[in-house]
Amino acid sequence: xxxxxxxxxxxxxxxxxxxxxxxxxxxxxxxxxxxxxxxxxxxxxxxxxxxxxxxxxxxxxxxxxxxxxxxxxxxxxxxxxxxxxxxxxxxxxxxxxxxxxxxxxxxxxxxxxxxxxxxxxxxxxxxxxxxxxxxxxxxxxxxxxxxxxxxxxxxxxxxxxxxxxxxxxxxxxxxxxxxxxxxxxxxxxxxxxxxxxxxxxxxxxxxxxxxxxxxxxxxxxxxxxxxxxxxxxxxxxxxxxxxxxxxxxxxxxxxxxxxxxxxxxxxxxxxxxxxxxxxxxxxxxxxxxxxxxxxxxxxxxxxxxxxxxxxxxxxxxxxxxxxxxxxxxxxxxxxxxxx
Amino acid sequence: xxxxxxxxxxxxxxxxxxxxxxxxxxxxxxxxxxxxxxxxxxxxxxxxxxxxxxxxxxxxxxxxxxxxxxxxxxxxxxxxxxxxxxxxxxxxxxxxxxxxxxxxxxxxxxxxxxxxxxxxxxxxxxxxxxxxxxxxxxxxxxxxxxxxx
Numbered sequence: 355x356x357x358x359x360x361x362x363x364x365x366x367x368x369x370x371x372x373x374x375x376x377x378x379x380x381x382x383x384x385x386x387x388x389x390x391x392x393x394x395x396x397x398x399x400x401x402x403x404x405x406x407x408x409x410x411x412x413x414x415x416x417x418x419x420x421x422x423x424x425x426x427x428x429x430x431x432x433x434x435x436x437x438x439x440x441x442x443x444x445x446x447x448x449x450x451x452x453x454x455x456x457x458x459x460x461x462x463x464x465x466x467x468x469x470x471x472x473x474x475x476x477x478x479x480x481x482x483x484x485x486x487x488x489x490x491x492x493x494x495x496x497x498x499x500x501x502x503x504x505x506x507x508x509x510x511x512x513x514x515x516x517x518x519x520x521x522x523x524x525x526x527x528x529x530x531x532x533x534x535x536x537x538x539x540x541x542x543x544x545x546x547x548x549x550x551x552x553x554x555x556x557x558x559x560x561x562x563x564x565x566x567x568x569x570x571x572x573x574x575x576x577x578x579x580x581x582x583x584x585x586x587x588x589x590x591x592x593x594x595x596x597x598x599x600x601x602x603x604x605x606x607x608x609x610x611x612x613x614x615x616x617x618x619x620x621x622x623x624x625x626x627x628x629x630x631x632x633x634x635x636x637x638x639x640x641x642x643x644x645x646x647x648x649x650x651x652x653x654x655x656x657x658x659x660x661x662x663x664x665x666x667x668x669x670x671x672x673x674x675x676x677x678x679x680x681x682x683x684x685x686x687x688x689x690x691x692x693x
Numbered sequence: 694x695x696x697x698x699x700x701x702x703x704x705x706x707x708x709x710x711x712x713x714x715x716x717x718x719x720x721x722x723x724x725x726x727x728x729x730x731x732x733x734x735x736x737x738x739x740x741x742x743x744x745x746x747x748x749x750x751x752x753x754x755x756x757x758x759x760x761x762x763x764x765x766x767x768x769x770x771x772x773x774x775x776x777x778x779x780x781x782x783x784x785x786x787x788x789x790x791x792x793x794x795x796x797x798x799x800x801x802x803x804x805x806x807x808x809x810x811x812x813x814x815x816x817x818x819x820x821x822x823x824x825x826x827x828x829x830x831x832x833x834x835x836x837x838x839x840x841x842x
Binding site for chain 1: 719720721724725728729731732735792795796798799802803806811814815818821822824825828829830831833834835
């Protein structure tokens with residue numbers, strides 16, 4: 355593995371050539387977190403003294419979630435200049451020779467991201483940020499997608515949306531599991547036995563829309579990040595994921611530590627123009643736990659096999675893994691009590 | 694008496710978080726070291742319980758399978774009858790036994806789910822929750838936040 359110094363020198367050489375400018379590097383820092391790509395915050399200056407803030411996302415040799423870089427680029431590109439705030443894309447490069455691995459370069463947006471496990475991260479702006487958070491998710495769901503656009507994603511099949519996603523994540527669990535989890539098994543059975551309806555309108559699904567994956571500055575959301583799991587599917591998938599109690603574990607009545615559930619759903623319905631089917635949403639909320647478990651299990655496997663001993667790969671199966679199992683149990687018990 | 698392993702780990706975590714981490718200027722490396730400090734702290738808190746939790750979990754599964762024997766298929770009963778209760782096992786052996794028991798429990802739960810007996814279904818979920826409570830570390834999430842700040 356090369357040092358940051360080596361990589362930063364490769365970067366400035368590449369970017370000077372790319373922009374046809376004589377640039378100097380003011381800072382080059384790796385950002386902690388984010389398991390699928392290495393992320394670097396960069397500041398460069400040109401001959402006139404003008405500074406530019408950039409974000410470099412480089413594919414990891416061993417990443418938590420195997421995702422296509424072009425999918426992420428495509429998703430970011432789809433929302434350029436819309437009410438969904440995303441960074442301007444500068445370049446995508448699949449060539450390993452330039453910076454040692456495929457990478458994407460984008461402009462850095464203002465604002466900061468908070469940990470999804472910090473209850474008061476958005477205080478005192480929960481209401482304003484909550485309004486924007488659920489409304490932007492509705493906008494993502496509302497976007498018109500045509501066949502040409504869908505064809506650019508590599509997941510178009512004849513299967514219903516729910517089956518395509520569930521099969522995919524169950525496969526990850528089968529491949530990467532290092533122990534038997536009866537709770538998870540029961541959750542998966544429940545999902546296959548009671549599938550939801552296929553959506554009337556398919557959408558571009560962000561795939562990891564939650565608190566922690568957006569930038570904010572005081573009371574304004576300045577960017578929606580981490581689109582690497584984007585795909586075409588059921589818009590309720592993103593809603594189920596964002597509502598999951600794991601993202602507001604210490605205040606479960608306030609999804610994403612922003613607004614109460616009912617207010618959140620109303621904003622989403624208003625913004626997306628879609629009506630929520632409660633049973634279908636319930637299915638997607640249980641699915642969110644199974645998908646989460648697949649990700650945490652995959653991380654645990656990376657750690658245990660020594661492929662990637664980043665502490666995030668130990669933290670993931672320990673804490674989020676535990677929490678998602680508990681949520682599956684809550685859902686199964688609630689279901690049983692309703693029968 | 695020598696200091697216990699968990700006390701050693703707790704002190705190591707504390708030194709990482711309060712003494713060494715503040716010396717690191719690189720934000721990424723500092724965050725990574727803080728995470729290790731917090732994870733060592735969790736390990737220290739749970740180390741003493743890991744053996745007894747495994748014993749309790751295995752016993753709970755065996756008791757439950759034995760008490761609900763009347764509802765299972767012949768094939769599953771054969772597997773349940775093969776379960777042997779042994780005491781004083783090493784942790785690695787207990788772990789292997791745990792995986793076998795969990796595999797049988799998954800099959801049992803499937804059969805329970807296909808029955809109409811709500812009470813047994815409820816009891817099965819209770820067992821799963823009890824098992825989870827023996828193992829979980831998510832109750833230490835507050836500790837992680839303290840370590841991080």
